[in-house]
Amino acid sequence: MMRLVLTTAAVLALAACGEKPQTAAGVKSDIPLFQGTSNAYNDPGWKAGDKTSWEQHLKTRLQNGQNEYNRVK
Amino acid sequence: MARMKFVCDAERCIECNGCVTACKNENEVPWGVNRRRVVTLNDGVPGEKSISVACMHCSDAPCMAVCPVNCFYRTDEGVVLHDKDVCIGCGYCSYACPFGAPQFPSSGTFGVRGKMDKCTFCAGGPEDNGSQAEFEKYGRNRLAEGKLPACAEMCSTKALLAGDGDVVADIFRNRVVQRGKGAEVWGWGTAYGSKQAGQPPGGKS
Numbered sequence: 001m002m003r004l005v006l007t008t009a010a011v012l013a014l015a016a017c018g019e020k021p022q023t024a025a026g027v028k029s030d031i032p033l034f035q036g037t038s039n040a041y042n043d044p045g046w047k048a049g050d051k052t053s054w055e056q057h058l059k060t061r062l063q064n065g066q067n068e069y070n071r072v073k
Numbered sequence: 074m075a076r077m078k079f080v081c082d083a084e085r086c087i088e089c090n091g092c093v094t095a096c097k098n099e100n101e102v103p104w105g106v107n108r109r110r111v112v113t114l115n116d117g118v119p120g121e122k123s124i125s126v127a128c129m130h131c132s133d134a135p136c137m138a139v140c141p142v143n144c145f146y147r148t149d150e151g152v153v154l155h156d157k158d159v160c161i162g163c164g165y166c167s168y169a170c171p172f173g174a175p176q177f178p179s180s181g182t183f184g185v186r187g188k189m190d191k192c193t194f195c196a197g198g199p200e201d202n203g204s205q206a207e208f209e210k211y212g213r214n215r216l217a218e219g220k221l222p223a224c225a226e227m228c229s230t231k232a233l234l235a236g237d238g239d240v241v242a243d244i245f246r247n248r249v250v251q252r253g254k255g256a257e258v259w260g261w262g263t264a265y266g267s268k269q270a271g272q273p274p275g276g277k278s
Contacts, residue, residue, distance in 0.1 A: 030146065030154070030199045031202050032148075033196060036218070036219070037203025037204075037217045037218055038201075039203040039218070041203070041218050042219055043218055043219035043220050044219075054219065055074040055237070058216075058221065058236060059236070059240050062221060062235075062237060062240045062241070062244070065221070066221075066225065066226075066231050066234050066235075066236070067231075067244045067247070069244075069247055069248065
């Protein structure tokens with residue numbers, strides 16, 4: 001019985017040492033980036049609102065624009 | 074998608090400050106505020122190294138942890154952004170950041186410190202993507218336009234890489250393997266006809 005009380009007390013005491021999850025943020029309503037913009041500067045080649053298309057487009061752009069080993073092969 | 078990440082290759086950076094200029098132009102950053110800057114170690118000494126530094130969009134961002142008004146948030150792509158309507162300009166983030174990323178415009182009366190400004194990974198802020206309001210507060214939202222940060226895309230030597238962390242790591246790994254070290258550095262075999270340099274692994278000399 002004593003052991004149970006001590007264990008419970010230890011668990012309760014240690015619970016205070018845990019860090020609170022930092023989920024509270026002042027802003028949570030940002031529009032996802034893959035939704036695109038309404039301006040005229042969108043890069044063609046992907047579909048606004050399609051996350052997979054947007055991600056693939058950025059990966060291709062990164063490989064084409066910043067990996068010169070692709071060009072010198 | 075993996076997280077968006079920056080990496081600067083110190084072997085390639087030539088301290089041209091093209092990234093700084095591109096950032097200031099693209100985002101119309103006010104005078105006195107530098108979202109990105111080039112730091113040179115052992116400046117003037119043979120073997121000096123330069124790297125381009127801005128907000129690194131940390132996984133466990135210290136600025137986010139210390140902000141008393143919770144103005145920071147993180148996008149699904151791991152980009153750390155903030156809301157200037159919530160920021161009170163206290164400067165705690167500036168003390169917490171190991172990269173010196175948070176900047177404060179001081180054009181107000183009596184040197185009053187304005188709202189914090191920092192690199193957004195060219196992803197704007199909480200306003201509508203690509204809107205005028207977003208541009209005036211945070212600059213261009215290039216990610217929502219299907220583009221990558223202007224600093225990396227403008228880098229003349231491709232020292233600064235930005236984008237999907239997996240692809241960035243892949244490009245960097247390939248680069249290091251290809252260029253080798255010392256006399257194996259990329260281009261030497263081509264330029265000077267060295268027998269041991271510039272040959273692909275397993276290639277004929």
